[in-house]
Amino acid sequence: MLSSAQKASYDQNGFLMVEDVVTPDQLKRMQDVTAGLIEASRHISQSDDVYDLDKGHSAETPRLTRIKLPHKRDPVYHEVLTQSGVTQVLNDLLGPDTTLITSKLNTKAPGGGAAVEWHQDWAFYPHTNDDLLAFGLLLEDVEEDNGPLMVIPGTHKGPVLSHHANGVFCGAIDPDDPLFEPEKAVTLTGKAGSMSVHHARVLHGSAPNVSDRARKILFFEVAKADAWPILGASSYIHALGQRRFWDDLQDRTITGQPCLTPRLENVPVTMPLPPAKDNTSIFKMQESGGAKSAFT
Template identity: 45%
Template sequence: MLSKAQIEAYNEVGAIVVPDVLTANEVRTLSEVTNGFVERARGLTGHTDILDLEDSHTADNPRVRRIKAAHLHDPAYAALTRHPKIIAVLQDLWGADIRFDTAKLNMKCAGFGAPVEWHQDWAFYPHTNDALAAVGVMFDDMAMENGPLMIIPGSHRGPTFDHHADGVFCGAMDPSRNDVDYTKAVPLTGAAGSITVHHVRAVHGSAPNVSDRDRRLLLFQFRAADAWPILGFPGGIEAFDALMVAGRPSEPRLAAAPVRLPLPPATLQGSLYENQKGMKTRFFASSAPVGSDRVGQVSAREPELAR
């Protein structure tokens, strides 16, 4: 699936975009399923075990920002955990043995989709080695104006930054610490049916959607079979091995990687969006227009991550 240049880009930047992974029919089916979940939010007054709602959600005007563990709630989502093209991409990066973790559908609806503050996935779930990545499946065309995922190039080879506020995990980096140069961020843009792949240690975030177009990204967490979670797996080894989607289970491989544990746990549980409410200083204004001083500064660089 991947060319030598794509593999080199992933290793250098920490992320790539792979076009034309899903067909138009596959994207259409996934969009229709997602519309049905949004409609289920009508009448709700708070989050559920499945749906995470925008702060501006009302019972009469449903606004969903995340479908939690999406693969558990519809076979169209679940099928993507073993999609042959997605698995082939990961095998090009890690080898034959691939284990799934979980999934979530992050939705930034037109005009109000919430931002995600800068963070590293590694801060949430460190493993025995860092052969992990998130695969994002684009249901919509993604450009700067509708809040695509953005990556700080090369940050996957640096430190694990502090994701705490007042000593409590909050799932985000404090931008006032100037840990990284956010002006170097690159957007992962592309057409519906493309996928993004970003390294577990890559610093990433996304601005609010201020366009008139939706931005729905179904994110799957995958890992090489020899990457075992440091915080354990409460379902037991049988459940852990049941998450294999290609190849065979493996013993854990220990590799040097900087680790910070997400403890004490975030004050607000439920989703990353809730965790990040514990922040003291935010980077993204909730409704700042693209091109403003705070949001526009991160759109300066657009290298070719898709080939």
């Protein structure tokens, strides 16, 4: 799927945009399922295991920040991860054995849908090595005004900046950090069916959606199978116990086989502790942890 030039660009810059990674049928089915999930949220009055509600959500005007774990909500999302161009890109970059960390569908409502402050995914879930990445599959066209993802090229090879504020892990960097260089940011826009890829250590964020259109992006966060999570990060897997963890690992294997010999590399690790008052989502974490906004 990827050319040698695309692979080299990802290695150097830490991100890619790849066009037409799903079929028109897969795209249409995901759009329809997503519309149905948003419609069903009209009956929800507070965030739960499926929905993160945005400010102003109501039955008349559903406003979401996120649909949680979409690959567990409808088979089409899992199909796209395991049987599409997404899968080919995954294997091109991480090899044949890959594991899902998590999935989420950020819907970013129109007219001020919540920003995601600048951060590095790695700070949330350090592993034994950093062969980790995130896909952002565009379910609708994404343009400059509806809160596109922004990345800073090359930061995957640099330091992991502090994501702490007020003595807790707030899930965002301080925009006054001297190592933060927003003037180098690249905006990732594209047509529906395109996909962004970014390395887990790349600095990225997204501004509020000021358009009259929702910004719907399906995110899969993925690891090479020999990258194992370090105890202490925020993840449900630590509460499963050995038997349930093993069963869960089978469910999260995307391609190939689980790896029982973690590869240990000299990677920078600061544990995401102590937790913010509300760490049920990145939005709540950044808000309750007192993260300073780069978008005000």
